[in-house]
Amino acid sequence: MQERVLKILEFDKIKAQLKQYASSSLGKEKVDELVPSTDFLEVQKWQDETDEACTVLRLKGHAPLGGLKDVREHVKRAKIGGVLSPIELIEIAGTLYASRQMKHFIEGLVEEEEASLPYLTQFVHEITVYTDQEKQIKRCIDDNGDVLDTASETLRSIRAQLRTTEARIREKLESIIRSNALQKMLSDAVITIRNDRYVIPVKQEYRSAFGGIVHDQSSSGATLFIEPQVIVDLNNALNQIRLKEKQEIEKILTELSSEIAEHGDGIFHNVNMMKEIDFIFSKARYAKKLKATKPEMNDKGIIKLYQARHPLLNQDEVVPNDMELGEKFTSIVITGPNTGGKTVTLKTIGLLTLMAQSGLQIPALDGSKMAVFDSVYADIGDEQSIEQSLSTFSSHMTNIVDILKNVGDCSLVLFDELGAGTDPQEGAALAIAILDEVLNCGARVVATTHYPELKAYGYNREGVINASVEFDIQTLSPSYKLLIGVPGRSNAFEISRRLGLDEHVISRAKMHMSTDHNEVDSMISSLEYSKKQAEIELKEANEIRKEAEKLHQELQKQIIAFHNERDRLLAEAEKQAAKKVEEAKKEADEIIQKLRKMQKEQHALIKDHELIEAKKRLESAVPQFKKSHAVQKPKSSLKGKDLKPGDEVKVISLNQKGHLIEKVNDKEWQVQIGILKMKVKEMDLEYISRPKPVQEKPLATVKGKDYHVSLELDLRGERYEDALLRVEKYLDDAILAGYPKVSIIHGKGTGALREGVREYLNKHRAVKSIRFGDAAEGGTGITIVELK
Known part of the structure; x- marks a missing residue:
């Protein structure tokens, strides 16, 4: 991959974000080394590794990487005979602990059959556990890097002597500073330390009263820090003991360092394995943050993205898009005006390709497919070079010439505003020629342009399709929604009209446009509307x-x-x-x-x-029982009844009540059960009741004798006020039709429409009772109304 392309597509920003999810400097180092792979098998392996880590995070929510440090330099120094400091040793102990915890963690998951983790299992299988060395360091050194008394019996004895001697020195000095006769000679009644020896602050004029050794004086010279003669021998003894302590600590550290050197190669290998594991979990945590998924990788140049998002944009605001390339068509030409989101679409395809080939999951829905390309080329943005005295057009053409020299059938090529920066006619002609050249090489191409001549390109070339980014004329802003199969249009006249340009000016401008152009524009507008519908x-x-x-x-x-x-x-x-x-x-x-x-x-x-x-x-006389699990043919209970539409019946096989709608044939009726309509054999029906005939009223004649009122009213999608008007009218019609019971479908939704309708029904003079439908009738999404 060209370094310039990685920079143009902002892959470095992806790495910077990924780095934040590494647990140690080891993982961050691995992120710095990351470059997209062009080996299909390697990319598949990387993706599987990331997916395993995502599975672990989903099951456990974490991975034990605490305490991991880059201790390779410490190990190298120990191997050449160097003595490690307590801090260096405690970092090694922390890394050994992290390695041991990770090994047990992954092996535990596999043993409990919670997940199949072949790659992570292989990594931890190569980790050697050094429990004895870890415990030995922890026994000798605490977390702050101080050597403990428990490091050796000799050190314990030396420190006991040290504490005893210090106590005797303090005891003697405290007797001096508490003495009433001597207190007036002291600048302050405190014991302090100078040059690792205990001293007291004495006024200059009483220097001879104490004898001993002067170790320091105040900035004014008025106070001398004197070691009284009575504790000189004790201070000497204390220093001797401290020297022994230092020698014993040096001996302990030397032994520990030798132990580390002995197992240096194994510890070094552990660190490298933990570096890989930290990096893999970094990718998994980043995928979780992006709500990314594992793409299906292929080596056939097929890209199919569902609801893909650009990873560097605000994930709550970015507009997701479906994109595909390489299966039905190998090239996409995105046309339309500037600031419509064409470049974002281009960069999304390029950046997601680089992420997928780096083993990173992509911000798109499950089932998305990504291809492994041998090379990705991009000519995006204004690359005018002042240093080389190149214009924008010249700079772009330099890049394009380089692309045409190297492009192959396993390449992905991204052109932004192809042919821009020169005469429109010449630029369009060049753009078409360049696209033809790249297509002939068999590469996958995504190009953006605002040249109208390229709108016809997608119709004249096999394997090429037009696309555009939707633009809302009402708000004068792009929706950033990609429309595959629909070429873009400039919308200049509509935008001008919305901004207040006089109609006669727009009409005059249209006269200068060719008839063909206007027809194409109308066709595009029709296509956009049809696709949206x-x-x-x-x-x-x-x-x-x-x-x-x-x-x-x-x-x-x-x-x-x-x-x-x-x-x-x-x-x-x-x-x-x-x-x-x-x-x-x-x-x-x-x-x-x-x-x-x-x-x-x-x-x-x-x-x-x-x-x-x-x-x-x-x-x-013993009765014989024949067991049968087959559905018995129901016996009709019609008793010679002449069924009519509107009759309330019971479907025997379902044990459900309903109303007859119409007779389908001699043996079947269409029955309404709640919101469900179904065909039922007449033999499976049991007559319950028939609505009472309503006396002729002048109001009913307005409807006409053939007027039919449905047994249900569907209010889904209605506004609240309109819904209540429809309910009022419907109840009047149902009462005139003589229905004893009707159904009102209001849906579940937020519940506002449902509550409003039920409140209205409770107050209606003709309503006897109301209830929600049962499970078969539609539950809380329907209200059954019994009329008076």
Whole structure:
């Protein structure tokens, strides 16, 4: 990748942001080394590594990287015989701890089968745990870098002597400064230290009263810091002990440094593995901040982005766009006026390509695809060079010449305002020739231009498509929405009209435009409108489809639940009946035994064949149950009723009430169940009631005899005031039609329309009661109204 292209596309700013998410200087160093790869397998590996780290963050929310330091220089010095300082050793201990924690953390996740992490597992597998060395350093040195008494028995003994000697010195000096006779000779009753020896501040004139050694004096010379003769020997002894302490500490540090040197290669390797792991988790944390996703990588030059956002813009304000290239077409020519967002679109495609080839996830929806290119070329922005005395056009042409020399079939080329900076006719001609040359090389191209001649280019070349950035004439501002397949138009006349330019001036200007140009402009305007309407209708259709699927699933669940409940009740009934019959058979056997006993005892005239025949009759009386989980054909309960539209009926198989809408054929009716309309066989219907016929009223004649009032009113999408007017009119019509019950669909939404409608219904004189629909009828999105 050319350094100039990385700078133009602002890849350095991406690295600067990524650096903020590194946990150590090791990770930051790795970010500095990052350049996009052109090796497809390597890019896939990088993406998989980042995805594994994202999985870990999603499951655990963190990764244990605390204490990690770059201790490679410390290890190198230890290996050549150097003695490490306590701070250096404690940094090594912290790094050993971080390595051990990361190894156990990743291995624990894999052992618990919470995630499959092959790449991270491989990294931690290469980490060697040095628990003994880590504990040895922690036993000898605290977190502040001070050597502890526990480092050795000799050091413990030396420090005990040190504390005893210091206590004796302080005791003697305190007796001096507390003495009433001597206090007047002191500048201050304190004990202080000069040249590592305990001293007291004595007034100049009493110098001879104390004897000893003068170590310092105040700036005025009025105070001398004297070591009294009585503690000179003790101070000497103290210094001797301190020297022993220093020698023992040096010995301890030498031993620890030798231990580190012995395992230097392994520790050095651990650091390199942790450097990779820190870098991988940096990419994962950055992806989380951007709400980025893993792209599907390919080596076929296919880019397909869903709701892609430029990563350096405010993510709450940037307009996401769908973009594609390389499958249906290999080149996009984005036309339209300046400040419309063409350059942002260009840079988004280029920068996301560099990010993907660097193993970074991209700010776009799941399922987006990115290609691995051998090279990315960009000619973007005003690159006028004063030093080289080159104009804007010359500077651009220098870049373009370089691109044409190196471009290949695995290249992505980005041209911004191609052919600009010179005569429009010549510039347009050059732009077309340059695009043709790049296309012939098989490269993927995205170019922006404001030349109208290039609008026809997309229609005359195979594999090329026009695009534009939407512009809102009403607000005189771009929406930054990319429109693939629709060329841009300048909108100069509309903008001028909105800004107040006289109509006669605009009309005169239009006369200077060619007929072909005006027709093309009208065609583009029509295309923009048609595309926008198609997107709106597609969105509405998707919402309706999702709602229908949800209703279908709910209905299926209810049918399954109904069948399960029916089978359960049937099985329970069979069980109870069998139990009763068994009891009856048992009782019959007991009776027969008693009869036989009576026959033997009393020699009654009861024949055996009569007893056997009686028992057979009892057994034949046992009912036979046939289990079946198939849906039984419902028996109609119409009893000769002549069904009519508007009748309230019960759908037997669903155990749901509804109203007849119309007869489909001799055997089927269309039935309204809540907001669901469905065809039901007449045999599956049970008649409930029929609306009472309404007496002829003069008001009803206005509607006409064929006027039909629906059993439901759909208010979704209505404004509050309009909705209430429609409800008032609808209730009047329903009352005239004689309906006992109607449904009002208001949807769920924010709840404002629903509450307003229900409040109105509660106050209406003709409303008997209201209730929300059940699950099959639409739940809280519908209100069932019972009329008086």
